[in-house]
Amino acid sequence: METSAYAKTPVDRLTYSWRVRLRLMRRNFAYFLTELRRRPLALVGGIVVLAYLLAAVLAPHLTDHDPTAGNLRQRLLPPAWEDGGEAAYPLGTDDQGRDILTRIIFGARISLAVGLLSVGISVAAGTALGALAGYWRGLLDDVLSRFADLLLAFPFLIFAIGVMAFLGPGFLNLIAALTFKGWVEFFRLVRGEMMAEKTKEYVEAAKVVGQSHPSIIVAEILPNIIQSVFVLGTLRMGYMIIMEASLSFLGLGIQPPTPVWGSMVAAGRDYLLTAWWASTLPGIAILILVLSINVFGEGLRDILDPRLRIE
Amino acid sequence: MPGLDRVEYQPVDTPSPPLLELKDLVTVFPTRRGLVRAVDGMSFAMREGEKLGIVGESGSGKTVTLLSILRLVPHPGKIARGEVLFQGQNLVHKARAEMRKIRGKEIAMIFQDPLTTLNPVFTVGEQIRESMRIHNIVSSPDGCFSGLFRRGKRSAEYERVIRVMRDVGIPSPVTRARNYPHQFSGGMQQRAITAIALSCEPHLLLADEPTTALDVTIQAQIMDLLNKINREHGTSIILVTHNLGLVAEFCDTIIVMYAGWMMEKGTVDEVIEAPKHPYTQGLLRCLPHISEKQEKIYPIPGLVPDLAQLPPGCPFSPRCDQARPECREDRPIPLTELDGGRLVRCHLYVR
Numbered sequence: 001m002e003t004s005a006y007a008k009t010p011v012d013r014l015t016y017s018w019r020v021r022l023r024l025m026r027r028n029f030a031y032f033l034t035e036l037r038r039r040p041l042a043l044v045g046g047i048v049v050l051a052y053l054l055a056a057v058l059a060p061h062l063t064d065h066d067p068t069a070g071n072l073r074q075r076l077l078p079p080a081w082e083d084g085g086e087a088a089y090p091l092g093t094d095d096q097g098r099d100i101l102t103r104i105i106f107g108a109r110i111s112l113a114v115g116l117l118s119v120g121i122s123v124a125a126g127t128a129l130g131a132l133a134g135y136w137r138g139l140l141d142d143v144l145s146r147f148a149d150l151l152l153a154f155p156f157l158i159f160a161i162g163v164m165a166f167l168g169p170g171f172l173n174l175i176a177a178l179t180f181k182g183w184v185e186f187f188r189l190v191r192g193e194m195m196a197e198k199t200k201e202y203v204e205a206a207k208v209v210g211q212s213h214p215s216i217i218v219a220e221i222l223p224n225i226i227q228s229v230f231v232l233g234t235l236r237m238g239y240m241i242i243m244e245a246s247l248s249f250l251g252l253g254i255q256p257p258t259p260v261w262g263s264m265v266a267a268g269r270d271y272l273l274t275a276w277w278a279s280t281l282p283g284i285a286i287l288i289l290v291l292s293i294n295v296f297g298e299g300l301r302d303i304l305d306p307r308l309r310i311e
Numbered sequence: 312m313p314g315l316d317r318v319e320y321q322p323v324d325t326p327s328p329p330l331l332e333l334k335d336l337v338t339v340f341p342t343r344r345g346l347v348r349a350v351d352g353m354s355f356a357m358r359e360g361e362k363l364g365i366v367g368e369s370g371s372g373k374t375v376t377l378l379s380i381l382r383l384v385p386h387p388g389k390i391a392r393g394e395v396l397f398q399g400q401n402l403v404h405k406a407r408a409e410m411r412k413i414r415g416k417e418i419a420m421i422f423q424d425p426l427t428t429l430n431p432v433f434t435v436g437e438q439i440r441e442s443m444r445i446h447n448i449v450s451s452p453d454g455c456f457s458g459l460f461r462r463g464k465r466s467a468e469y470e471r472v473i474r475v476m477r478d479v480g481i482p483s484p485v486t487r488a489r490n491y492p493h494q495f496s497g498g499m500q501q502r503a504i505t506a507i508a509l510s511c512e513p514h515l516l517l518a519d520e521p522t523t524a525l526d527v528t529i530q531a532q533i534m535d536l537l538n539k540i541n542r543e544h545g546t547s548i549i550l551v552t553h554n555l556g557l558v559a560e561f562c563d564t565i566i567v568m569y570a571g572w573m574m575e576k577g578t579v580d581e582v583i584e585a586p587k588h589p590y591t592q593g594l595l596r597c598l599p600h601i602s603e604k605q606e607k608i609y610p611i612p613g614l615v616p617d618l619a620q621l622p623p624g625c626p627f628s629p630r631c632d633q634a635r636p637e638c639r640e641d642r643p644i645p646l647t648e649l650d651g652g653r654l655v656r657c658h659l660y661v662r
């Protein structure tokens with residue numbers, strides 16, 4: 001039996017047995033890591049996002065304080081490095097005497113959950129509808145595209161404020177408000193790419209081989225498009241987190257006393273001159289997370305596109 | 312492919328029932344300026360193992376003829392009339408699902424530009440396997456647990472991928488199967504395309520200008536490969552090209568198309584040695600000969616007509632140096648059969 005010079009495996013092992021699959025996955029992951037190492041910015045971004053994720057998951061184990069119960073005797077304590085700060089409250093306390101670090105850590109849960117869920121639903125809906133509209137065109141495409149144009153005519157924040165005012169505040173309503181418009185971006189991206197890819201010869205070749213339309217859409221064209229969806233997804237995720245923070249800042253998002261960055265910034269605003277930390281530090285938490293997500297997303301795009309790969 | 316039972320190769324001169332027969336096929340495209348008949352009244356029959364060449368200028372309906380056979384005429388075009396009989400069955404009225412079973416398995420097609428025909432994000436091996444997977448070519452080996460993770464089937468399919476790749480002359484196929492299309496050279500890409508087409512052992516291979524995008528030495532290799540496939544597996548081949556030299560060397564039979572019309576049909580020797588139709592004569596005069604120093608090449612005057620506004624009568628009449636008054640009359644010109652089964656559509660030969 002012939003062996004490959006590449007991996008010293010006999011031909012029948014070249015097929016995707018679980019062992020080979022595992023090895024391929026490991027090799028792909030190793031490739032991903034080496035490529036990531038060559039892009040220090042993306043690497044740092046990835047590590048920071050990972051840290052936020054870990055903090056969100058492990059939140060109750062990372063701190064002794066209660067994120068919602070305050071102690072009015074300890075209100076507006078400065079961070080530990082300032083005069084009058086206490087080591088028990090590393091980033092100080094807010095106007096109700098709650099530990100700001102604890103609230104930032106718990107706030108990451110909401111922000112990441114909103115970001116992941118709203119982007120996830122938007123990607124799923126936008127990709128599915130965009131693929132159908134771009135492939136089949138016709139009436140379906142006309143209706144969906146006009147609806148998308150209509151949604152795009154509204155500024156996102158104004159639109160979300162309107163929807164939230166209509167639905168009322170709450171976690172699920174927030175997701176609904178964000179995805180109700182969020183899918184449009186993915187719809188337009190996938191529809192456009194689908195229309196471009198559809199005319200390529202490999203699609204014709206797939207038809208000639210006897211593939212059905214659903215199989216061509218899912219198994220031939222979508223893998224060519226999914227890279228850009230992925231990149232747009234990461235970029236939109238940062239945007240969604242900002243949207244959530246903005247809505248919470250305006251009091252339309254998640255309601256107090258649940259720890260959310262947006263409402264923390266809003267609450268600290270009144271004390272900005274005397275206690276700068278109460279609103280600045282949650283703001284910085286948002287900034288670092290969104291920046292890291294964006295930088296990591298840019299790096300992912302460069303790495304994942306197989307057309308840029310040189311082996 | 313070796314080790315697989317297939318129809319014995321039939322020498323060209325023994326009579327056998329036609330593998331493919333087109334009867335008065337008309338394929339139309341509705342456009343804003345009127346109905347375009349891209350293929351107008353195409354009729355021919357070909358035997359198993361035959362190599363048929365279709366030549367003509369760009370826009371003469373060669374490719375549309377091939378796509379009509381597969382029922383893949385791009386929207387809004389459609390087959391308006393006629394029959395496509397493949398192994399006795401009329402493909403024009405087949406259900407879509409039935410048609411998908413024929414595409415790739417019974418009739419395969421290879422395209423002009425090999426790189427764009429391959430899907431950039433899958434390895435070449437995966438793409439060759441895809442066609443076998445769709446048509447369930449490789450059956451699962453019997454055995455208790457081999458089918459549990461469909462591993463037995465996968466490895467059988469992959470073994471066959473390697474075999475097909477070796478068959479079409481891709482060196483070190485085990486390594487190359489894992490490469491992506493852009494890592495292949497142009498000639499190797501065309502071989503990979505051919506491997507996909509051959510993976511299910513089709514009876515008929517439609518080759519749409521398979522060598523136009525390649526340089527001359529690679530062209531010769533690919534044509535050798537097609538010849539070998541025809542010889543060893545008895546696969547019938549329709550070669551569509553505008554390269555008359557290629558057809559002269561490769562094909563048994565030749566069809567000359569102009570503006571959707573079949574102008575002339577005959578064996579390659581007859582048509583090349585003694586072209587009957589003025590258009591074929593013109594085409595042959597355009598060819599420079601490598602062996603003799605020719606003083607002048609004689610291009611056919613004028614341009615290919617606009618298919619939406621064809622002149623009445625023979626579409627070639629405005630450019631024809633032997634045109635007569637009846638050529639411009641608005642009535643169909645019958646196909647005239649000359650000795651030896653040659654067909655010509657021209658008033659010069661109507662008795």
